[in-house]
Structure formats: C-alpha cells, structure tokens
Amino acid sequence: MTQTALKIVPVSPKPSAQREALTEAKVRAAKPGAQRHEINDTDVPGLAVRIGTDTKVYILRSRLGTGRQAKRVQIKIGDTRAITLKQARDLARANILDLRNGIDPRVPQIGAIRTAQLLDLYEQDLIARQIVRTNDMMQSLRANLNPHRSRPIGDLTRLDLTAIIDGIQKSGRPGAADYFRKNATGFLNFAADKGHIPVSPLAGYRRPRQTRAQRLSGGQWTMNTPDQIKRFLKAVSSSHDPIFQAFLRFTLLTGQRRNEVAHMRWTELDANLSIWTVPADRTKSGTEHTVPLGLLSRALLENLAEVACAIIGETDDLIFSSHRKPGSPMSGWSKRIIPVRKAFGDDRLSIHGLRRTYRTGLSELGIDFDTAERMIGHKRPGLAGTYDKSTIIDRRFEAQFRWEDTLSELGEFWLVP
Structure with missing residues (x-):
C-alpha cells in the first residue's frame, strides 16, 4: 500500500489581542502595523479596538440571544476618527442589550432603535459630513429629547415633539424653540432616509403664521437709530x-x-x-x-x-x-x-x-x-x-x-x- 504525502496548508494567524482598560490616549497612541491586532476593553466586555494596517475601528463581539446555543456575532461600532471611546462604549452597551433581546443591530428594525442610539449615529453622520455646527445641533437635540432618550424612535410622535417645541417657546426662548425644530426636522429626516422610521413625524410641520396683531406689534428686531x-x-x-x-x-x-x-x-x-x-x-x-x-x-x-x-x-x-x-x-x-x-x-x-x-x-x-x-x-x-x-x-x-x-x-x- 502506497502512502500519500500530506499537503500542509498554512493557516492565517488570528489577530493578536491584549486586554486592558481602554483610554482615549491609548486609542490615539495605538499605531497601525504590518499585522492586524486588537486591544480588548475591560470596561465593556466584548468591545475592542482593532488596529489594521491603515485603520483603527471599534468592534463588538457578543451573542445574539441568550444561552450557550446563542449565535456569536461581530459588529463594527465605528471608526476611531469618527466617534469617541465614550460613544463607542455607549453604542456597545446598547447593542449588547438589543442582542440579548434577540434584536440584531445589523438588521434594520423599523422603529426599534432607541432615540439615544440614533442620535449617536446622526452625530457620526454630521461629523463625517464636516458640519460646522455639529456640537450646537447635538446639544439642542440631546437636551430637549432627553426625556425620550430610551424610547424606540418609532414610538416618538408628532405630539411629543410639538409639546417640546411649545414648552421651549413658553419658557421665553423662541430662538431656542425654532433652533430645536430645525434640528429635529433634520434628525428625523435622517432617521427616515436610513429606514429607521417610515416617515418623519414632523413631515409637513410648519410654524404658525403670524397674525395681523403680531405683525403690527413689530417684525424682526433691528436697530435703526x-x-x-x-x-x-x-x-x-x-x-x-x-x-x-x-x-x-x-x-x-x-x-x-x-x-x-x-x-x-x-x-x-x-x-x-x-x-x-x-x-x-x-x-x-x-x-x-x-x-x-x-x-x-x-x-x-x-x-x-x-x-x-x-x-x-x-x-x-x-x-x-x-x-x-x-x-x-x-x-x-x-x-x-x-x-x-x-x-x-x-x-x-x-x-x-x-x-x-x-x-x-x-x-x-x-x-x-x-x-x-x-x-x-x-x-x-x-x-x-x-x-x-x-x-x-x-x-x-x-x-x-x-x-x-x-x-x-x-x-x-x-x-x-
């Protein structure tokens, strides 16, 4: 009986991984190299920063569902140039919660994503588009939508939003009310465009037209003398x-x-x-x-x-x-x-x-x-x-x-x- 020579096939090594508490300084200091490697975060289990040959991204490894039979999944959280470590941890925690509930964040679930999580995604989009007023816009959105931050975006109604606008207006801050309305419109249009909601609840919303009495009381403030x-x-x-x-x-x-x-x-x-x-x-x-x-x-x-x-x-x-x-x-x-x-x-x-x-x-x-x-x-x-x-x-x-x-x-x- 003749013996057949065994063919040895080289196996690509898995990326090496370290485990330590990540900091912004460590993420910035991590340098791309010839071999891909990872640094696992000890604060959020499953979160890691992957350093490739020319990229650095946050990833999450977890299970879809509960129990030993739950399928292992890997999710890309975002590029380190686009989001901070804090944002990556917040997104990872939100994804872990969804995964335990059987929701795969990689598969669009209409209306299921939480308002806070979608705000983070919207901020990433603004940063990527180099919108100058990103900080101001997000501050207005997060402050005013804070009571609804853990609600699914699909549950946010037109009544909820107009109540926020009216409340700001009644507090004597008409400029802030108008600014939030504009930012909320952009945010919800983004949500609709990405498929998170079928249509923006503010679609077609307009400020009430000024009455004759309001027009006579004075228009836009300008100093003339x-x-x-x-x-x-x-x-x-x-x-x-x-x-x-x-x-x-x-x-x-x-x-x-x-x-x-x-x-x-x-x-x-x-x-x-x-x-x-x-x-x-x-x-x-x-x-x-x-x-x-x-x-x-x-x-x-x-x-x-x-x-x-x-x-x-x-x-x-x-x-x-x-x-x-x-x-x-x-x-x-x-x-x-x-x-x-x-x-x-x-x-x-x-x-x-x-x-x-x-x-x-x-x-x-x-x-x-x-x-x-x-x-x-x-x-x-x-x-x-x-x-x-x-x-x-x-x-x-x-x-x-x-x-x-x-x-x-x-x-x-x-x-x-």
Whole structure:
C-alpha cells in the first residue's frame, strides 16, 4: 500500500489581542502595523479596538440571544476618527442589550432603535459630513429629547415633539424653540432616509403664521437709530460674562454670523489684526470669506486677549472661548441673552438682529449694494457670482472704517471692563 504525502496548508494567524482598560490616549497612541491586532476593553466586555494596517475601528463581539446555543456575532461600532471611546462604549452597551433581546443591530428594525442610539449615529453622520455646527445641533437635540432618550424612535410622535417645541417657546426662548425644530426636522429626516422610521413625524410641520396683531406689534428686531445702539451697548454690560459682552460688541462691529464669530481663532487673523479670514468650512456659502477690521474692532480684540488671559490663565487660540470650558466655543445662547434683553427692554432682541443692524447701517451710510452684500458674506447671484471673482477689498475696508467711525461717536462702550 502506497502512502500519500500530506499537503500542509498554512493557516492565517488570528489577530493578536491584549486586554486592558481602554483610554482615549491609548486609542490615539495605538499605531497601525504590518499585522492586524486588537486591544480588548475591560470596561465593556466584548468591545475592542482593532488596529489594521491603515485603520483603527471599534468592534463588538457578543451573542445574539441568550444561552450557550446563542449565535456569536461581530459588529463594527465605528471608526476611531469618527466617534469617541465614550460613544463607542455607549453604542456597545446598547447593542449588547438589543442582542440579548434577540434584536440584531445589523438588521434594520423599523422603529426599534432607541432615540439615544440614533442620535449617536446622526452625530457620526454630521461629523463625517464636516458640519460646522455639529456640537450646537447635538446639544439642542440631546437636551430637549432627553426625556425620550430610551424610547424606540418609532414610538416618538408628532405630539411629543410639538409639546417640546411649545414648552421651549413658553419658557421665553423662541430662538431656542425654532433652533430645536430645525434640528429635529433634520434628525428625523435622517432617521427616515436610513429606514429607521417610515416617515418623519414632523413631515409637513410648519410654524404658525403670524397674525395681523403680531405683525403690527413689530417684525424682526433691528436697530435703526444711534439712540437704540447706545441703549444696546449699555444693556450689554448687564451680562456677567465679559467674553460674551465682547462677543456681542464684535458681532455688531463686523456683522458676521453667530457661529462664525463664536468659532473665531487668533490664527485666522493677520499679523496686524486688520483682516480676519473665515475658512470655507465654517461659512454658510462654503467659500472662504475675508472680513476687514477697523480701529474699534482691533482695539476690542487686543483688549479681549488681556481679559481672556486674566480669566482663563492663558491665551487660547479660540478667541471667544467659554470661561467655564476653556478651549470650547460658547453655547447656551438663549440663556446668555436674557439679561441683555431685560436691560434693553425688548424680548425680540437677538444676536442675528446685530447682523441685520450692521447691514442696515451700511445702507444708511450710502455703501453700494454689491459692497454691502460682500461685507456680510452673501453669495453673488447668477452669472456675476460665477464669473466675477474680485474681492474689492479696498472698498470694503473703506466701508468698514466708515461704519466703525460712526459707532465710535456713540461713546466708550467697546472695551471690556
């Protein structure tokens, strides 16, 4: 009997694994190598970060159902560049709970995903799309949807959502109510687009039209006279946050959008503090915007650097940094503006109204339409916007100097005390 030679087939080695309590620092420090390996988390059993040749992702290994016969499954939680370790742990815990209940997170279950889990997925989507206002948007959604965070998204009704909007409105924060409505609409459209719900419960929802009495009582808040601007500048001092005071004054001086100013950095200014360049990824138009600065706005920035250093202990790159969370932009606008509204005596007062005041003021000074529109970063319509790429920076500097000269005559309101 002849013997047959055995053929030896090499087996690919399984990825090596370590077991230790993961930290953000360890995840960042883990370097891709020639061989794939994993670090298992001790805080959440089954969670690991897999380090490949050019990727780092969180994965979860668990069982679908209970008992020894339950099928083993592996779920990709997300890329380490898109989600934090805390988010990965929260998602892993939610997935483990679903798996024990026999729900496979990899198979879309219409309406079954919990609101908190879907909010995390929505945040990942916003980050991947590089949405500038992601933090503000998610803060509004999480704060207002918190009572419903553990409910399946399919159980969230239109009545639940309109009750939240009405409650914010009745608390005297119409801007926050409108902001939540917009964010909730986007979030629920995302849920519908991804197949988590058949249709958004806010589909077709519109704000009630203003009545004749409401229209007669006054439209959008704008300051049209020097006396109104004087009253506003005095009212600004009622805020207990000197950095927020400077933020309001600077917004009136430059007329730029709230989030563009709130995320402004020292590195975006030229050496003479005469030009502020807003990067394209932070403008509404998606194009880089150059803002000329005059003597008042430059003096305010120089003064603010000294004040911020005294409050925070160092000069942060973020100019209007939160004094409670140094290095983070300000938030909670609805609450911040309340004392200024009371001191001014008009509940319609808003940060966006400062932008309207700036644009109105340019027209009052006789600044031509094209220059004034460029000053506030509006896109030029039609073929002019397509073919005319001029910056008219000299005309814009002249317009800014004229506006700041006008404001300088109103008194010494510009430096932070």
